[in-house]
């Protein structure tokens with residue numbers, strides 16, 4: 001937590017920890033996308049510049065904060081920042097304005113690695129398959145986390161793989 005704001009990481013990951021390939025996600029998970037929209041709506045989202053390039057435009061209904069070392073970076077509908085401290089400060093201020101108590105880190109691998117030590121909630125979609133990729137979620141100690149909820153979603157014409165949608169909270 002920072003300043004009474006929950007720091008939540010949200011991602012989808014294959015059994016072999018893959019989260020991306022060629023700066024995109026190598027699966028189709030409609031149910032997971034709906035879940036992503038529902039849980040992040042109205043809350044600030046923090047992402048790396050490469051993840052922003054992959055999603056191509058700002059996510060509506062949320063303050064979009066993009067981390068980049070490029071001081072000249074600009075994009076429509078996003079707040080660019082050069083440090084994680086600035087990202088958290090802006091997100092926390094927005095939470096205060098909106099009466100929210102949670103910010104989301106939505107990738108990618110570099111930004112997850114930076115923020116994992118500060119996180120107290122993990123929204124993890126576990127994909128029940130090994131999938132080829134070039135980007136992996138950092139290792140973390142599952143023993144430090146309690147499973148608060150789990151939803152099982154079967155593979156279907158809308159979802160390329162069966163998944164478990166988990167909420168993990170840090171044990172103190």
Ligand SMILES: NC(=O)c1ccc[n+]([C@@H]2O[C@H](COP(=O)([O-])OP(=O)(O)OC[C@H]3O[C@@H](n4cnc5c(N)ncnc54)[C@H](OP(=O)(O)O)[C@@H]3O)[C@@H](O)[C@H]2O)c1
Pocket residue numbers: 010011012013018019020021022023024025047048049050051052054067068069070081082083084106107108109110111112114135
């Ligand atoms: N499965 C999922 O849930 C999920 C979610 C999100 C993303 N992804 C995937 O993850 C991949 C992208 O991840 P990635 O690790 O390559 O990139 P990333 O974390 O999205 O972005 C990396 C960029 O963030 C900026 N950055 C990193 N550390 C910084 C720091 N300390 N201070 C300021 N700026 C910093 C740099 O931007 P500059 O180069 O502009 O300086 C860096 O190039 C893609 O394949 C994407 O599809 C998957």
